[in-house]
Amino acid sequence: MDTISFMLNGVQTQIEADKNWTLLYVLREVCDLTGTKCGCSTGDCGACKIILDGVAKNACLIKIGALEGRRLETIEGLYCDGKLHPIQQAFIESGAIQCGFCTPGMIISAKALLDANPNPTDDEIIKALSNNLCRCTGYVKIIEAVRMAARLLAE
Amino acid sequence: MPDQTQQEHPYIGANVPIAQAALKATGQMMYTADMKLPHMLHAKVLFSTRPHARIVNIDTTRAEALPGVRAVITHKNTPNRYYNSCGEVLNEFMTEQLFSPVVRYVGDKVAAVAADTEKIAEAALKLIDVTYEDLPVYYDPELALDENAYAIHDHGDLERGNLILTVAQSSGDVDRAMEQADRVFSGVYECPAIHHGAMETHASLAVFDAEGMLTVYTPSQDTFAMRRNLATIFDLPMSKVRVSVPAIGGAFGGKIDLTTEPIAAALAIKTCRPVRLVYNRTEDICSTRNRHAMRLYLRTGVMNDGTIVAEDMRAFVNAGAYASGTTSVVWAMCGRLFKVHRCPNVRFVGYPVITNTTIGGPMRGFGSPQLFFAQQRQMNTISKALGIDMLELQRKNLTTQQGADPRNQQPHGNARPIDCLNRAAERIDYSEACREQLESENARYRIGVGIGVGAHGNGMYGVKADITGLMLKMNCDGTCVLFTPSNEMGNSSVTLQKQMVAETLGMCLSDIDCVEADTRLTPYQLGDYSSRGTFVSGHGALKIATSMQKLLAEVAGRMLEVPAESLRFADRAAIAADGKRVTLEEIVLYSRDHDQKELMCAESFASQAGVMSYGAHIAKVRVDTETGEVKVLSYAAIHDVGKAINPLSVTGQIEGALQMGLGNALSEDMGVDERTGAVKNRTLKRYKMLYAGDMPKELTVEVLDSFEPAGPFGAKSIGECSVVPTLSAIGNAIANAIDAELNSLPITKEKILEAIAKKTENKA
Numbered sequence A: 001m002d003t004i005s006f007m008l009n010g011v012q013t014q015i016e017a018d019k020n021w022t023l024l025y026v027l028r029e030v031c032d033l034t035g036t037k038c039g040c041s042t043g044d045c046g047a048c049k050i051i052l053d054g055v056a057k058n059a060c061l062i063k064i065g066a067l068e069g070r071r072l073e074t075i076e077g078l079y080c081d082g083k084l085h086p087i088q089q090a091f092i093e094s095g096a097i098q099c100g101f102c103t104p105g106m107i108i109s110a111k112a113l114l115d116a117n118p119n120p121t122d123d124e125i126i127k128a129l130s131n132n133l134c135r136c137t138g139y140v141k142i143i144e145a146v147r148m149a150a151r152l153l154a155e
Numbered sequence B: 001m002p003d004q005t006q007q008e009h010p011y012i013g014a015n016v017p018i019a020q021a022a023l024k025a026t027g028q029m030m031y032t033a034d035m036k037l038p039h040m041l042h043a044k045v046l047f048s049t050r051p052h053a054r055i056v057n058i059d060t061t062r063a064e065a066l067p068g069v070r071a072v073i074t075h076k077n078t079p080n081r082y083y084n085s086c087g088e089v090l091n092e093f094m095t096e097q098l099f100s101p102v103v104r105y106v107g108d109k110v111a112a113v114a115a116d117t118e119k120i121a122e123a124a125l126k127l128i129d130v131t132y133e134d135l136p137v138y139y140d141p142e143l144a145l146d147e148n149a150y151a152i153h154d155h156g157d158l159e160r161g162n163l164i165l166t167v168a169q170s171s172g173d174v175d176r177a178m179e180q181a182d183r184v185f186s187g188v189y190e191c192p193a194i195h196h197g198a199m200e201t202h203a204s205l206a207v208f209d210a211e212g213m214l215t216v217y218t219p220s221q222d223t224f225a226m227r228r229n230l231a232t233i234f235d236l237p238m239s240k241v242r243v244s245v246p247a248i249g250g251a252f253g254g255k256i257d258l259t260t261e262p263i264a265a266a267l268a269i270k271t272c273r274p275v276r277l278v279y280n281r282t283e284d285i286c287s288t289r290n291r292h293a294m295r296l297y298l299r300t301g302v303m304n305d306g307t308i309v310a311e312d313m314r315a316f317v318n319a320g321a322y323a324s325g326t327t328s329v330v331w332a333m334c335g336r337l338f339k340v341h342r343c344p345n346v347r348f349v350g351y352p353v354i355t356n357t358t359i360g361g362p363m364r365g366f367g368s369p370q371l372f373f374a375q376q377r378q379m380n381t382i383s384k385a386l387g388i389d390m391l392e393l394q395r396k397n398l399t400t401q402q403g404a405d406p407r408n409q410q411p412h413g414n415a416r417p418i419d420c421l422n423r424a425a426e427r428i429d430y431s432e433a434c435r436e437q438l439e440s441e442n443a444r445y446r447i448g449v450g451i452g453v454g455a456h457g458n459g460m461y462g463v464k465a466d467i468t469g470l471m472l473k474m475n476c477d478g479t480c481v482l483f484t485p486s487n488e489m490g491n492s493s494v495t496l497q498k499q500m501v502a503e504t505l506g507m508c509l510s511d512i513d514c515v516e517a518d519t520r521l522t523p524y525q526l527g528d529y530s531s532r533g534t535f536v537s538g539h540g541a542l543k544i545a546t547s548m549q550k551l552l553a554e555v556a557g558r559m560l561e562v563p564a565e566s567l568r569f570a571d572r573a574a575i576a577a578d579g580k581r582v583t584l585e586e587i588v589l590y591s592r593d594h595d596q597k598e599l600m601c602a603e604s605f606a607s608q609a610g611v612m613s614y615g616a617h618i619a620k621v622r623v624d625t626e627t628g629e630v631k632v633l634s635y636a637a638i639h640d641v642g643k644a645i646n647p648l649s650v651t652g653q654i655e656g657a658l659q660m661g662l663g664n665a666l667s668e669d670m671g672v673d674e675r676t677g678a679v680k681n682r683t684l685k686r687y688k689m690l691y692a693g694d695m696p697k698e699l700t701v702e703v704l705d706s707f708e709p710a711g712p713f714g715a716k717s718i719g720e721c722s723v724v725p726t727l728s729a730i731g732n733a734i735a736n737a738i739d740a741e742l743n744s745l746p747i748t749k750e751k752i753l754e755a756i757a758k759k760t761e762n763k764a
């Protein structure tokens, strides 16, 4: 077992894990943070997206050992003090959520985009979601939700 | 019963976000794989690497000796009862066992391990030694049908050999009509096995407690049939089996059948500890269920003016290794052939055949996507051959509002495919698109326009007792709890039930709490399948809300001293004609304190009509004749759903169906490696589903302003119907772009280049 410390949703955190375990496994099975989903574990679906030092990444492809000293955001970090994040609000209102399994990953990809680029074009939105699969929505309302989120965040 | 046609309805026709959306947006929604119980074990399954073999010997001693392993199960130490995994067929064609001494496809279950961690369970699998003796192998249903073919099953009452059952229906006199037709067109159409691709893979968590109660948490579309199957397999009374659905992360028909459930249950029973089994994506692709691969032979008799006088289809349906719901799929598909054209002479013969491939099961569209791919592709061919524009040809032959099934004259129910088609043509600017097609005829980038029409049903009326039971109880603050056998799997079916209740009782949506899909807690229903959600279960919700309204009105009438019938319900109150009101809270309290009575109801709704839903799609594509690449430039999908109860979800269903249908048309294909029998495309990298950037830039999704008299508030289904026309719209567009016949799905770059090369060759 190895000891790894990193910043998790704004809180300095230390965990015991084998450094070769994936970040996804550690989040779900060690930290009990199950909002981050597993749809493939091969980097193809984006259900496991997290934000690592400001960049959206697939947690299933990252070894926990690589987290030492880094800043990690998960879907759980967006909902604080009983208040939904504007991106979450926008996803709900736009009808961007059906079964909801892709939703945390989608919202994380959207967050990483909007943090870096508060006013993205449609092409930029599509590019930011280019590694996120959704089998339910056809992406139309997800793209709409990201547009709406940008508007809400600007207010 | 509220007036369903006239007055203002705050919740009917409103854009309502899906129930529990905040849980899904925050990651708080608990799916099965997210659940953990104290003392829980983790399971892994050993899958067959042989397509067809007898297990001569299986030695688990080394696996059992691995520290952390708590149980290893095989056919030797588990119940051997036969079952059919699909609730729609349940007591017929019982070909499957929990574990069998014979494996019948690559991916078949051989053994399973429960261990302290998933990693230990995985390591243990490698220590199980299996000796196989290979048996004859069939991947093609037509070969498996051969008289001398080895019978893959010796149990399950199949019709003969590997043929499960011949499904045949006809109307009129097809042979005579073919003889009298001016032209007869024939085509062969191939559809591959399709992965449902729900983002949540199959999973279950089973508990067997000291009271002898087996509880299985699982994303199930069919809790009651799963309970019945589990009770049979483990020889338990139903009072000792509970199937409970925490959430469903997408299903599309793939979560009707038992897959992981009996394995987790057997391990829980063996270890007396909770056991969680979660399939990874490869296991999900290879070892659950898929949309059937099919080969369809179609003959169409046509007069020179384009009138279709006869349609004759033969379908060879690859059931895969076990019967599952294949016959149900083929019956459903058979029925559809009689639902779209005015033609009186129609014949369908379907052969569902057992082979040594992955198991075909229910999937969105239930055979309709394949059937309409063939029929609509052939229409396109006919249109070209006769020089009649496809739009004209369609209008001439599509059924109308007076249309009825030629077999039994049962009305289709306000069928409006022509209106859908006209609207689609208008929205995509069909004539302009055809002009572009003509102009690009010799260019590198060819434009093609394709039309596809399709239909799907609304429940299982006439096939099965199509029942939904519901319960409703009032809380003493005027809110309520609805006990529904449905699960909100993403299609807004429970959301719609809440709309029905809110509308009828004058409540807010947030006043309604739901207990969902749990055999212990809710009444029975047939299942969350067969496009029953709106038409049947929605109607059930309307019925129970109406019963509750009666109870409330009776009390309120006495309180206000007015006739109960004169009350209307709005703003959380019962309101009399003169404006006097009592709130729901006051009514409930009065009932409790004064009448000493709890306000609650239970109802059962049985569907009494088998109406159809229709849709027309038009695609405009651009084909690069040098690379074979296809870009879907614009797409119009117009549907008739009667009254759209929740337009936000209806359009969402259609948009999602396009992701699935366009992927099915262009890139998705499980494939079989004929050397090993294994699925070829066993990861998401290889099994190519569409990402956001692959979707058409210009997309029009609309529903007609319509009303279905038999539906609740005039509504009918959309979920399945929306995927049906996609394959042919895209297929026809590409065929028209390069002026070639492309009848085998998916239409990949390679196939397009091949078709182009063949044409050039023929010219030379």
Ligand code: FES
Binding pocket: A037, A038, A039, A040, A041, A042, A043, A044, A045, A046, A047, A048, A049, A058, A059, A060, A061
């Ligand atoms: S689970 Fe990580 S990309 Fe799919």
Ligand code: FES
Binding pocket: A096, A097, A098, A099, A100, A101, A102, A103, A133, A134, A135, A136, A137, B199, B249, B250, B490
């Ligand atoms: S909402 Fe179901 S996968 Fe996206």
